[in-house]
Amino acid sequence: DTDTQSLAGTVHLVTRSDTSAWGGYVGLTDTDDTNAYVVGGEYARFMGNSTLALGLGYGSVDDVDVDLYGLNGEYRIFANDNLRFDLGAGLARADADVLSFGAGVEYRFANSPFSLGASYTYVDIDDFGIDGNVIGITARWNFGDSSLKERDRSGNTFGPLGGFGGALTLF
DSSP, X not given: OOOOOEEEEEEEEEEEOXXXXXXXXXXXXXXXXXXXXXXXXXXXXXXXXXXXXXXXXXXXXXXXXXXXXXXXEEEEEEEETTEEEEEEEEEEESSSEEEEEEEEEEEEOTTSSEEEEEEEEEEEEGGGTEEEEEEEEEEEEOOSOSSHHHHHHTTTTSOTTGXXXXXXOOO
């Protein structure tokens, strides 16, 4: 129950070929209480019916003087163009080590832009003795592509925060 105002955004610049995609991102957050930024790099390798995606990032939260580092990886297996299985792991460091790993699945209905997904992620925040299980359910409306595999290969293969994505959630 706060009246805090917040403005945030992240921009990704990505180049891709038939076999890979790479790029970087920058994100800024401005609230009444603090300012933060993140920068990082991303790389994906497209291999037949699978994709290996990696992200590395750095961020800083100014008013509380916290630096963040993150590294994550995802391996996606396409059973067919509209059924994808994910395996992911991430490591982040702020004032504590955050380790995560998980798995997920997404299915896109034939001749439809609509897909459903589910994920499980285990998160361990080492220095605070906190661990937890995160279960996610997604409903996605896909624009401009005909399948999950095409979406992945068209450059929309990276998560919202690159190197911090795997440490926070799989999807």
